[in-house]
Amino acid sequence: MSSASTSSPLPRNILIVGSGGREHTLVKSCLASPAKPRVIAAPGNAGIAREVPVFPVAVDNIPGLVALAQREQIDFVIVGPEVPLSLGLVDALTAANIPAYGPKADGARLEASKIFTKQLLLKYGIPTAASGVFTEVAPALAYLKTRPIPIVVKADGLAAGKGVIVAQTLAEAEAAVHDMLAGNKFGSAGSQILVEDCLYGEETSILVVVSSRDYVILPTSQDHKRIGDGDTGPNTGGMGTYSPAEVVTPALLAQIENEIVLPSVNAIAAEGIDFRGTLFIGIMLTPSGPSVLEYNTRFGDPETQVVLPRLDTDVLALLWAAARGDLARVKPLVKIKPDYAICVVIAAKGYPDAYAKGDVIRIPATLPANVQIIHAGTAQNAAGEIVTAGGRVLGVTALAPSLRAAAYAAYATCEKIDCASKIYRRDIGAKQLHRQ
Ligand code: AMP
Numbered sequence: 001m002s003s004a005s006t007s008s009p010l011p012r013n014i015l016i017v018g019s020g021g022r023e024h025t026l027v028k029s030c031l032a033s034p035a036k037p038r039v040i041a042a043p044g045n046a047g048i049a050r051e052v053p054v055f056p057v058a059v060d061n062i063p064g065l066v067a068l069a070q071r072e073q074i075d076f077v078i079v080g081p082e083v084p085l086s087l088g089l090v091d092a093l094t095a096a097n098i099p100a101y102g103p104k105a106d107g108a109r110l111e112a113s114k115i116f117t118k119q120l121l122l123k124y125g126i127p128t129a130a131s132g133v134f135t136e137v138a139p140a141l142a143y144l145k146t147r148p149i150p151i152v153v154k155a156d157g158l159a160a161g162k163g164v165i166v167a168q169t170l171a172e173a174e175a176a177v178h179d180m181l182a183g184n185k186f187g188s189a190g191s192q193i194l195v196e197d198c199l200y201g202e203e204t205s206i207l208v209v210v211s212s213r214d215y216v217i218l219p220t221s222q223d224h225k226r227i228g229d230g231d232t233g234p235n236t237g238g239m240g241t242y243s244p245a246e247v248v249t250p251a252l253l254a255q256i257e258n259e260i261v262l263p264s265v266n267a268i269a270a271e272g273i274d275f276r277g278t279l280f281i282g283i284m285l286t287p288s289g290p291s292v293l294e295y296n297t298r299f300g301d302p303e304t305q306v307v308l309p310r311l312d313t314d315v316l317a318l319l320w321a322a323a324r325g326d327l328a329r330v331k332p333l334v335k336i337k338p339d340y341a342i343c344v345v346i347a348a349k350g351y352p353d354a355y356a357k358g359d360v361i362r363i364p365a366t367l368p369a370n371v372q373i374i375h376a377g378t379a380q381n382a383a384g385e386i387v388t389a390g391g392r393v394l395g396v397t398a399l400a401p402s403l404r405a406a407a408y409a410a411y412a413t414c415e416k417i418d419c420a421s422k423i424y425r426r427d428i429g430a431k432q433l434h435r436q
């Protein structure tokens with residue numbers, strides 16, 4: 001897609017909001033645009049800071065981010081995480097006449113309230129698990145006794161990926177209900193809960209660029225949410241991804257589009273929400289068909305790290321068109337590369353619980369041409385060294401003509417990264433490799 005093909009000229013000054021691997025990938029995609037824009041980030045991380053200027057404004061400082069955009073003469077803001085979206089960053093930018101990619105607070109509610117989403121799914125007949133909504137402990141416990149175990153207990157609000165308990169026993173489910181409703185474990189995010197039947201199957205992440213009633217489905221991917229090999233241990237933000245997820249056959253993708261994507265986009269518009277951003281639909285591929293686990297209203301992390309590099313398209317032009325309401329014209333220009341992509345997340349030992357920060361990371365000086373190191377929780381110390389500063393530290397991504405070759409390249413680089421506290425899963429992509 002050339003810059004000449006969009007009706008309004010591409011932006012020249014871009015601000016990326018966020019500090020993770022997703023945002024580092026967005027920075028790289030914008031820098032790769034033929035439009036050659038100036039890119040800045042807030043607050044960024046050590047890897048982003050090596051590529052573009054970063055500004056220490058926190059993602060929840062809405063007035064600070066608007067002021068930064070005005071001061072730096074930003075003409076397009078791409079918002080990475082859910083927190084600023086749900087706090088109304090895009091509403092505030094729009095009021096200041098600054099175009100932005102990402103939904104306003106009304107659209108961000110689709111991620112910020114699981115109950116709001118469940119009601120929308122039910123109202124529009126979109127497949128999803130049976131559930132009950134509770135604010136009091138006693139009725140929730142009574143409902144648990146009527147449902148099959150395992151069962152899922154979810155805090156309604158944003159809980160940094162920790163508000164979902166897939167309870168294997170009734171006692172575990174009862175404890176989760178108590179923790180959330182009586183123990184205030186997730187604060188106001190857990191003052192209402194959803195108790196949901198457990199779904200079985202493989203999960204897939206479907207990322208959709210939405211602009212009101214127009215949409216573009218991005219390449220399929222699969223995340224690995226548990227910390228341990230073989231999908232064991234607690235849930236994390238995501239320990240690795242690959243794309244395409246071939247479990248989603250062309251026929252299944254068509255079914256997902258007809259039964260889930262199109263009805264979702266239409267439902268959101270019918271509710272009066274002018275959604276312009278990424279609708280990330282978490283889907284369980286159950287034996288009786290695909291079923292919605294959740295909506296997120298932003299790019300996935302680490303899904304973005306494998307999805308964007310597979311686009312043979314100017315990502316900036318795509319996101320700009322969505323923000324400007326011009327997606328229908330750009331949609332036919334979106335092309336996907338045949339290559340396979342993988343991202344192996346390197347985390348700090350202890351994650352997703354407490355972990356050390358400040359461990360020095362040494363990255364090989366030269367990397368194979370098809371491998372990239374994406375920074376997430378990294379910082380620079382006084383000596384100028386890169387150190388760990390978060391639970392998920394780096395993503396090692398590779399692109400190759402086969403998933404096996406991509407995995408081989410990524411893992412060879414993971415081994416060469418020197419960091420005392422590094423941990424990573426050894427089986428990213430294994431489910432698909434074993435099927436081949
Ligand atoms: P969510 O934030 O709703 O996607 O939940 C996080 C993770 O919990 C999902 O990616 C699934 O692995 C798991 N999960 C959520 N809901 C269910 C469900 N109804 N059945 C089985 N697993 C679930």
Ligand code: GLY
Binds near residue numbers: 237
């Ligand atoms: N990788 C899952 C997420 O971004 O929520």
